[in-house]
Amino acid sequence: MNKIQDNRAWFLVMPVFVIVAMSAIIPLMTVVNYSVQDIFGPGNRVFVGAEWFIDVLGDRRLQEALWRQFLFSGLVLLIEIPLGVMIALTMPKRGWGVSATLVLIALPLLIPWNVIGTIWIIFTRPDIGLFGVIVNALGLGFDHTASPLDAWVTVMLMEVWHWTPLVALLAYAGLRAIPDAYYQAARIDGASAWAIFRYIQLPKMRGVLTIAVLLRFMDSFLIYAEPFVLTGGGPGNSTTFLSIHLVKIAVGQFDLGPAAAFSLIYFLIVLLFCWLFYQALQSVGTGDRA
Amino acid sequence: MSLEWMAWTLPTALFFVTIAMLLAGMTVWQAVRPSIERRGFLRLRTTRGDRLFIGLLGSAYIHLAWLGLTDWSLWGALAVSIAWMAIVMRWG
Secondary structure (H helix, E strand, O other): OOOOOOOOHHHHHHHHHHHHHHHHHHHHHHHHHHHOEEEEEOOEEEEOOOHHHHHHHHOHHHHHHHHHHHHHHHHHHHHHHHHHHHHHHHOOOOOHHHHHHHHHHHHHHHOOHHHHHHHHHHHHOOOOOHHHHHHHHOOOOOOOOOOHHHHHHHHHHHHHHHHHHHHHHHHHHHHHOOOHHHHHHHHHOOOOHHHHHHHHHHHHOHHHHHHHHHHHHHHHHOOOHHHHHHOOOOOOOOOOOHHHHHHHHHHHOOOHHHHHHHHHHHHHHHHHHHHHHHHHHHHOOOOOOO | OOOHHHOOOHHHHHHHHHHHHHHHHHHHHHHHOOOOOEEOOOOOEEOHHHHHHHHHHHHHHHHHHHHHHOOOOHHHHHHHHHHHHHHHHHHO
16 A cells, blocks of 8 residues: 655644744753853853853752652652552442542542642641641651651652552553453462462553553652642751752742753753653563563 | 843854754655664664664763763763764664
């Protein structure tokens, strides 16, 4: 069959290209321009070469924020992916329970992100919050505004509560897509529940789980609103993640040059991980090893 | 239309013109002689465009590592990046 060559279709893509250029490419170019200059004001700027990049790469507070960010995203993946799969495995498979569970599970995903921060501020307050009061009544001395460890626990709890439902929903969709014949075959062979999980459910969920890992890594790596509202990056700098630190430099101190240089490094990290996950996604099911 | 707000400089303009020319050149090359997926030392199935992306992303990291770990001239990083790009495009 001859492939029809009609390049007029490209004109239909033009509007999207223009929108992307306006919303992403031109701003990104501006960031690149800013990253090599000291900007004092409109029309008042000095070329400084790679100076900001050297500054940023050697900045201890930014390095700390970076490691904190990797630790946070790593913990998020380690907790949310297994937990989401476990929830999906226990969700009902037929009857009225299915829709009831789906709605209940999806609830945290419907709440605006800064509202989530506010909910958790109140929930964990040691004087009036349900969680804070109960934990303190147990004698644990919990206060996320004073103790870095408590702040981390609170941010992690909030993050897990907020986003595990997404992993659970994706895993559930993956589980529902497995034909009954697999389970029947497993039953005939007398396979244990673990064997069914290990050799049928897990391999069949590989595609959706890769997407879940990708989404959760990206979102947690770019997290801003929830910890900003909940802890404001404190106590000290203990929950200052990359985007919070970036906003402090760019908006708080108005250091546009260093902020631009750091944005580009941030962008490159996200780009690298996007690409790695994309490669992993591509090789799923093809037998290739990425 | 004033482009002052974009704060252009000669080096960044040259950088973007180079990228744009690379993309345009790759498009023409693809039209004249379409790329065939293959597997090189990276152990990935890549087309010519994939290898350009890997080369550019790698070059960005080479420059960052150069800036962060050494205080030598950035031209060295550029030379290493061009070599890396050539290797990836040919054998990647």
